[in-house]
Amino acid sequence: MRLEKCWFCSSTIYPGHGIQFVRNDAKIFRFCRSKCHKNFKMKRNPRKVKWTKAYRRLHGKDxxxxxxxxxxxKRNRPERYDRNVTxxxxxxxxxxxxxxxxxxxxxxxxxxxxxxxxxxxxxAKELEQSIHLVGPLVKKDDMKKEKIIPLREDHRMEE
Structure with missing residues (x-):
C-alpha cells in the first residue's frame, strides 16, 4: 500500500482518496481534498497559507x-521480505x-x-487602562465600619 503526500498541504493521501492532476508536461500533482486542489488552481503559495505544513515549518511552528x-x-528500491527484519x-x-x-x-x-x-x-496593561471598570478600592477597616460582607475564596456571598 503506497501512501502519497498532498502537493499543497503535505498531508497523507490514502489509496482511493484525493484528486490527481496531470499537467501537459506530465508532472503529476496529488491533492488530499478539493480544498487543496482549489488553492492550487488559484495559484496560491503553500508557504503563505497558514494551515499548510510548509507554512508551519517555515515559521517555526513545527x-x-x-x-x-x-x-x-520515500524509498523506491524494493526490499526482500525477511520475518526477523519486519x-x-x-x-x-x-x-x-x-x-x-x-x-x-x-x-x-x-x-x-x-x-x-x-x-x-x-x-496588567489592560487592567491599568480600564481600572475605572473595576470600581473603587475598599480597605479592611472600611469594610468593618460599613459592614461590607467579604467574598469567600469560592466567590460566593457569605450569609
Missing amino acids: MTQDSTFEFER ENVLKAIKKISKVRHAREEEHHRQRMKGNKVMKLKED
Whole structure:
C-alpha cells in the first residue's frame, strides 16, 4: 500500500482518496481534498497559507530538522521480505514514534516559554487602562465600619 503526500498541504493521501492532476508536461500533482486542489488552481503559495505544513515549518511552528524524519523518507528500491527484519522494524516504529512525540512536546514547550510573561504584562496593561471598570478600592477597616460582607475564596456571598 503506497501512501502519497498532498502537493499543497503535505498531508497523507490514502489509496482511493484525493484528486490527481496531470499537467501537459506530465508532472503529476496529488491533492488530499478539493480544498487543496482549489488553492492550487488559484495559484496560491503553500508557504503563505497558514494551515499548510510548509507554512508551519517555515515559521517555526513545527520541527524541521529531526533525525526521526529520516525513517519516513520515500524509498523506491524494493526490499526482500525477511520475518526477523519486519519484526525489528515494527518494534523500532513504536520506539521512534515515542521519541518523536517527546521531541515535539519539548519543541512546543520551548516555543511557548515566553508566552506566560507576555500574557501577564498584557493583562496588567489592560487592567491599568480600564481600572475605572473595576470600581473603587475598599480597605479592611472600611469594610468593618460599613459592614461590607467579604467574598469567600469560592466567590460566593457569605450569609
